[in-house]
Amino acid sequence: MIEAAIWWYIYSLTLAIVVMSLYGMAARPNLLKKLIMFSILGDTANLMAVMLGVHSGLIQPPVFPGISFTDHPLPGVADLESFARTAVDPIPQVLVVTAIVIGLAVLVFLSYVAMLLYAKYGTLDVREIGRRRSE
Amino acid sequence: MKGAARDAALAVLALVVILGLLVGLARTGTLAVPPPEGNRPLADKFLKTTYNWTSDLWSASPEVVTSILWDYRGLDTVYETGVFFLAIIGAIALVRGIKTPSLRWRGMSVVARTVSKITLVAIPVVAASIALHGHLTPGGGFQGGSVFAVASLLAIVALGTGFLTGRGWSKDRLLAFRTLGLLLIALVAVSALILALLKGEMGYIMQNQWKPWARVGLGYLFGGGNGILYSGSLFFLNLAEFLAVSAGLSLVFILMGLPWESLKGGASE
Numbered sequence: 001m002i003e004a005a006i007w008w009y010i011y012s013l014t015l016a017i018v019v020m021s022l023y024g025m026a027a028r029p030n031l032l033k034k035l036i037m038f039s040i041l042g043d044t045a046n047l048m049a050v051m052l053g054v055h056s057g058l059i060q061p062p063v064f065p066g067i068s069f070t071d072h073p074l075p076g077v078a079d080l081e082s083f084a085r086t087a088v089d090p091i092p093q094v095l096v097v098t099a100i101v102i103g104l105a106v107l108v109f110l111s112y113v114a115m116l117l118y119a120k121y122g123t124l125d126v127r128e129i130g131r132r133r134s135e
Numbered sequence: 136m137k138g139a140a141r142d143a144a145l146a147v148l149a150l151v152v153i154l155g156l157l158v159g160l161a162r163t164g165t166l167a168v169p170p171p172e173g174n175r176p177l178a179d180k181f182l183k184t185t186y187n188w189t190s191d192l193w194s195a196s197p198e199v200v201t202s203i204l205w206d207y208r209g210l211d212t213v214y215e216t217g218v219f220f221l222a223i224i225g226a227i228a229l230v231r232g233i234k235t236p237s238l239r240w241r242g243m244s245v246v247a248r249t250v251s252k253i254t255l256v257a258i259p260v261v262a263a264s265i266a267l268h269g270h271l272t273p274g275g276g277f278q279g280g281s282v283f284a285v286a287s288l289l290a291i292v293a294l295g296t297g298f299l300t301g302r303g304w305s306k307d308r309l310l311a312f313r314t315l316g317l318l319l320i321a322l323v324a325v326s327a328l329i330l331a332l333l334k335g336e337m338g339y340i341m342q343n344q345w346k347p348w349a350r351v352g353l354g355y356l357f358g359g360g361n362g363i364l365y366s367g368s369l370f371f372l373n374l375a376e377f378l379a380v381s382a383g384l385s386l387v388f389i390l391m392g393l394p395w396e397s398l399k400g401g402a403s404e
Contacts, residue, residue: 067197070363074188089175108226109223112226
């Protein structure tokens with residue numbers, strides 16, 4: 001009961017963040033605020049993807065435990081079975097790893113565009129920029 | 136009033152799209168409260184084959200995420216590295232007129248500078264540890280490179296851009312390191328294939344371990360029986376990606392920290 005309530009809370013909070021960031025991207029005229037909302041939206045999407053990999057009960061990271069550079073016994077079938085039962089789904093994490101770095105690179109690129117726009121127009125207000133472009 | 140009506144229509148549209156997505160996810164069982172009992176069959180398969188030496192498809196690494204990233208869908212990750220490269224090249228192309236000047240901004244206060252200099256030693260160590268243990272513990276080249284870029288960002292903010300540019304972190308040198316990382320990735324990607332061609336066997340691009348139908352592999356133990364576990368290509372790809380990501384992100388952060396006047400000059404060219 002409490003577990004379900006917590007999960008509902010997390011899901012609805014994530015959804016609220018998505019709605020708020022979409023609102024911010026669409027409605028705020030300042031380009032910098034649009035960028036902030038864009039990064040929040042991306043991070044929330046990544047969080048949702050990672051949450052899809054969680055299953056109930058005891059969980060651990062998708063890394064076979066107890067292996068190091070010099071101590072690396074080869075596991076038996078029973079070890080692998082119990083590992084696969086408790087480890088979370090690795091596939092969403094794989095997708096998120098590259099998405100974070102590429103999201104950062106895209107954010108940097110958009111920041112450069114915003115900086116150049118500011119250098120040219122002296123403002124980050126998209127309405128103002130549009131008005132000056134049409135003049 | 137036209138603008139208000141359009142805004143309301145957009146809001147309703149967004150709400151419908153979000154609710155539709157939610158219902159779809161809930162109906163297919165992807166979003167379940169509480170979450171499902173066990174893993175999906177695909178995840179189960181990956182978790183059981185990655186470090187299972189009896190399987191033909193094992194990748195010799197206990198880290199399932201790194202194994203999928205650089206072995207099972209390695210080619211895809213190479214393309215994603217290409218996307219990352221293009222985004223950075225695009226950012227640099229936008230400010231191409233800029234020279235990295237040897238400016239003398241003193242940075243923040245003495246307290247902030249001292250604390251930053253202490254942490255500046257620790258962050259690259261952590262980053263290198265994350266990247267070099269990428270095939271053993273959670274982490275890898277992408278994560279280590281991002282952590283390293285935090286150190287550059289801290290140096291730029293707290294100590295000034297001159298701290299890095301004065302130590303030889305020029306645009307050309309960082310681009311060279313970035314390209315070196317990409318070249319290493321390309322080299323490791325085709326190494327198994329070249330080995331196979333030399334031996335007259337079957338081989339694949341981005342192949343990691345020995346397969347019964349493609350009998351070449353990069354090995355996984357350095358020094359025989361009880362040696363050091365390096366998991367074939369995973370270690371080298373993590374290292375190369377660490378180099379590429381840390382140099383690329385440091386470069387864009389340095390260019391972003393340049394003084395306003397030089398950016399204006401670059402924009403007008």
